[in-house]
Amino acid sequence: MSTPPSPVAACTAGTSPRRPPHDALRGDAQAWFESLRDRICGAFEAVEDADSGSDQPAGRFARTAWTRPEDGSLEGGGPLEGGGGVISLMRGRVFEKVGVNVSTVQGEFSPEFRASIPGAAEDPRFWASGISLVAHPRSPLVPAAHFNTRMLVTTRGWFGGGGDITPMFPHSVAAQADAQRFHAALRAACDAHDPAYYPRFKEWCDRYFFLPHRNEPRGLGGIFFDHHATADAAADFAFTRDVGEAFLSVYPRIVADRMHQPWTAADREQQLVRRGRYVEFNLIHDRGTLFGLKTGGNVDAILMSLPPEVRWP
Amino acid sequence: MSTPPSPVAACTAGTSPRRPPHDALRGDAQAWFESLRDRICGAFEAVEDADSGSDQPAGRFARTAWTRPEDGSLEGGGPLEGGGGVISLMRGRVFEKVGVNVSTVQGEFSPEFRASIPGAAEDPRFWASGISLVAHPRSPLVPAAHFNTRMLVTTRGWFGGGGDITPMFPHSVAAQADAQRFHAALRAACDAHDPAYYPRFKEWCDRYFFLPHRNEPRGLGGIFFDHHATADAAADFAFTRDVGEAFLSVYPRIVADRMHQPWTAADREQQLVRRGRYVEFNLIHDRGTLFGLKTGGNVDAILMSLPPEVRWP
Numbered sequence: 001m002s003t004p005p006s007p008v009a010a011c012t013a014g015t016s017p018r019r020p021p022h023d024a025l026r027g028d029a030q031a032w033f034e035s036l037r038d039r040i041c042g043a044f045e046a047v048e049d050a051d052s053g054s055d056q057p058a059g060r061f062a063r064t065a066w067t068r069p070e071d072g073s074l075e076g077g078g079p080l081e082g083g084g085g086v087i088s089l090m091r092g093r094v095f096e097k098v099g100v101n102v103s104t105v106q107g108e109f110s111p112e113f114r115a116s117i118p119g120a121a122e123d124p125r126f127w128a129s130g131i132s133l134v135a136h137p138r139s140p141l142v143p144a145a146h147f148n149t150r151m152l153v154t155t156r157g158w159f160g161g162g163g164d165i166t167p168m169f170p171h172s173v174a175a176q177a178d179a180q181r182f183h184a185a186l187r188a189a190c191d192a193h194d195p196a197y198y199p200r201f202k203e204w205c206d207r208y209f210f211l212p213h214r215n216e217p218r219g220l221g222g223i224f225f226d227h228h229a230t231a232d233a234a235a236d237f238a239f240t241r242d243v244g245e246a247f248l249s250v251y252p253r254i255v256a257d258r259m260h261q262p263w264t265a266a267d268r269e270q271q272l273v274r275r276g277r278y279v280e281f282n283l284i285h286d287r288g289t290l291f292g293l294k295t296g297g298n299v300d301a302i303l304m305s306l307p308p309e310v311r312w313p
Numbered sequence: 314m315s316t317p318p319s320p321v322a323a324c325t326a327g328t329s330p331r332r333p334p335h336d337a338l339r340g341d342a343q344a345w346f347e348s349l350r351d352r353i354c355g356a357f358e359a360v361e362d363a364d365s366g367s368d369q370p371a372g373r374f375a376r377t378a379w380t381r382p383e384d385g386s387l388e389g390g391g392p393l394e395g396g397g398g399v400i401s402l403m404r405g406r407v408f409e410k411v412g413v414n415v416s417t418v419q420g421e422f423s424p425e426f427r428a429s430i431p432g433a434a435e436d437p438r439f440w441a442s443g444i445s446l447v448a449h450p451r452s453p454l455v456p457a458a459h460f461n462t463r464m465l466v467t468t469r470g471w472f473g474g475g476g477d478i479t480p481m482f483p484h485s486v487a488a489q490a491d492a493q494r495f496h497a498a499l500r501a502a503c504d505a506h507d508p509a510y511y512p513r514f515k516e517w518c519d520r521y522f523f524l525p526h527r528n529e530p531r532g533l534g535g536i537f538f539d540h541h542a543t544a545d546a547a548a549d550f551a552f553t554r555d556v557g558e559a560f561l562s563v564y565p566r567i568v569a570d571r572m573h574q575p576w577t578a579a580d581r582e583q584q585l586v587r588r589g590r591y592v593e594f595n596l597i598h599d600r601g602t603l604f605g606l607k608t609g610g611n612v613d614a615i616l617m618s619l620p621p622e623v624r625w626p
Contacts, residue, residue, distance in 0.1 A: 091626075097625075097626075213606040213607075213612055214612060272622075276619070279592060279596070279623075280596060280616075283592070283593060283596035283597050284596050284597075284603070284606065290597070293526040293597065294526075299526055299527060303593075303625065306589070306625035307625065308624060308625060308626055309585075309622070309623070309624050310592075310622070310623045310624070310625075311621060311622050311623070312410075312616065312619035312620065312621060312623075313404075313410075313621055
C-alpha cells in the first residue's frame with residue numbers, strides 16, 4: 001500500500017499548504033456513511049418486522065433533510081456554513097425512538113476555533129462528513145446504543161467515532177452478556193487492524209462516557225477514537241468502516257435476542273430514570289452536543305439523541 | 314439608616330481586609346431563608362389540601378438534610394467544604410414535583426475560581442446561604458415556576474436571586490394573564506425600593522432565561538439580579554426579603570386559581586415537551602447548575618429542579 005505524504009509535513013512545506021490524503025477520500029467516505037445508514041436502517045426495520053407478538057405496527061424510518069443556513073454570522077463564532085444532512089427517525093414498536101443522522105458540511109472555522117482544531121490554524125477551511133446514531137428501545141431489557149463515525153479534513157485529515165452500549169440494568173447477568181457480545185464485535189474490528197487499538201479505544205470510551213457529577217459510567221462502554229490519523233489514510237478509512245460493520249453486525253442481533261423478554265412497570269420506571277442519566281451526560285458533558293449547539297448546528301439533528309420519555313422522580 | 318463602610322473600600326484598606334457589612338447579617342439571612350422556606354412549603358401544602366376534587370391524597374413535603382463532604386480535594390477545583398442544607402421535596406396531586414432547597418455553606422474558593430468571584434482574590438474564604446425552589450405542577454394549565462434568593466460573603470458581600478414563571482402554553486390568554494399577575498407582584502416589591510430595579514431586573518431575567526440554541530425564551534420571565542450591593546446592605550436585604558414575600562404572595566394563588574381547569578392528553582403531551590426545554594436550559598445554560606455540578610455540589614439538591622416526567626418525541 002502506498003504511503004501518502006504526512007499531512008503535517010505537507011502543511012509545513014509552503015505558504016499554500018498541500019491537502020492531506022483524506023481529501024481524495026471525501027467522496028468515498030460520504031458514500032460509505034450513507035450506505036451504512038441505509039443498511040443500519042434496513043436492519044432496524046427488519047427487527048421491527050420480526051417483533052410479531054406486538055399489536056402495534058412495525059416502525060419505519062422517516063427522513064428529513066436539512067441544510068445549514070448560508071449566513072455564517074452565528075452566535076458563538078461558529079464555522080461558516082455549507083452543506084447539510086438527513087435525519088432518519090423511527091418511532092417503532094421495538095425501537096421507541098431511534099435516530100440516524102448523516103451529514104456532510106464544509107466551510108471555514110471562525111478565529112476562536114482555529115487554534116483548537118488540528119490543522120485549522122494554517123487554513124481555516126474544513127470538510128466533514130459522518131454518521132451518528134442513538135437507539136432507545138422500548139423494552140427496559142434491551143440496551144440503548146450509540147454509534148458514530150466521521151472524517152474531518154482541514155490541512156490535516158482524520159477519522160473519529162465509536163460505539164457504546166447502555167443497558168438499563170447494567171449489573172444484571174443479561175446486560176453483562178450483551179456488553180461482552182458488543183465489545184467482542186468491536187474488538188474483532190480493532191484487532192484486524194492493530195492489536196493496540198481495542199485496549200486504547202476501550203479505555204478512551206470508558207473515560208469519555210462518564211458522569212463525574214454522579215461518579216458513574218454512562219453505560220457499559222465500547223470504543224471511542226478521535227483524531228485518528230496514521231501514515232496510511234486508506235487503512236484508517238478501512239478501520240473506520242470495519243467499526244461500522246461491527247456495530248451493524250452485533251447491535252441489531254442483541255436487540256432481536258432480547259426484545260421478546262417480558263418486563264414489568266418497575267422495569268420501565270428504572271429505564272426512564274436511567275434515561276435521565278443519558279440526558280444529563282449528553283447535555284452537560286458531551287463535547288459533540290455542546291460544540292454543535294454552540295456553533296449553530298442543526299438542533300433537531302443534535303438533540304435527536306435525547307430519549308423519548310424520561311423521568312427525574 | 315446608618316451606612317456601613319463600602320466593602321470595596323474596606324478590602325483595599327490593608328493586608329488584613331475588614332469584613333463587609335453583610336458579615337453581620339449572616340444569622341438573620343439564614344434564618345429568613347429558612348423561615349421563607351417554611352412558609353412557602355406551608356402555602357403549597359395548603360394548595361394541595363384545597364384540591365378536594367382529586368382522588369389522590371394531598372401531598373406533603375419530605376425533608377432530607379445533606380452536608381458537604383469534609384474533603385476539599387474535588388475535581389474541577391471546587392471550594393473547600395463546610396456546611397450543608399435541607400431539601401424539601403413534595404410529590405403531590407397539584408404539584409407533581411416541587412423542591413425547595415435551603416443551604417448554608419462556607420469554605421475557601423480554590424485558586425481557579427478566585428479571580429471570577431468578587432472579593433475572593435483578596436481572601437478566598439466565603440460564606441453563602443440561600444433558598445432555591447422549582448415547582449412542576451401536574452396540570453399543563455398551571456405554570457411552572459422558579460424562585461431563589463441568596464446572600465454571598467467574601468471580602469465583599471452581595472445578594473442575588475429572582476423568580477420566573479414558565480407556562481406550558483405561553484401564547485395563551487390565560488398564560489399571559491398569569492404572567493402579568495406574577496410580574497405585577499415582583500414589580501411592586503422592586504418599586505418599593507427603587508423604580509429602576511424592576512425594568513433592569515426584568516430585562517436581566519429575559520436575557521438569562523433564554524435558550525440560544527432554540528432561539529426562544531424559557532418562559533414568560535420575571536426578575537433576576539446578582540451581585541446586588543448598594544451602599545446599604547440592610548436595605549439590600551430588605552429588598553431581597555420583599556422579593557421572596559412577593560413570590561410567596563402570588564405564585565400559590567396562581568396555582569390555586571388554575572388547578573381545577575380540565576385539561577386533555579394533548580395538553581399533557583405539550584407540557585412534557587415544554588419540560589424538555591426546561592431540562593435543556595438547566596443542563597446546558599444555567600450557570601448555577603453547571604457551577605454546582607462542576608464544583609462537587611450536592612447533586613440531589615442541584616438536580617431537584619428537573620421535571621418529574623419529560624418527553625423528547
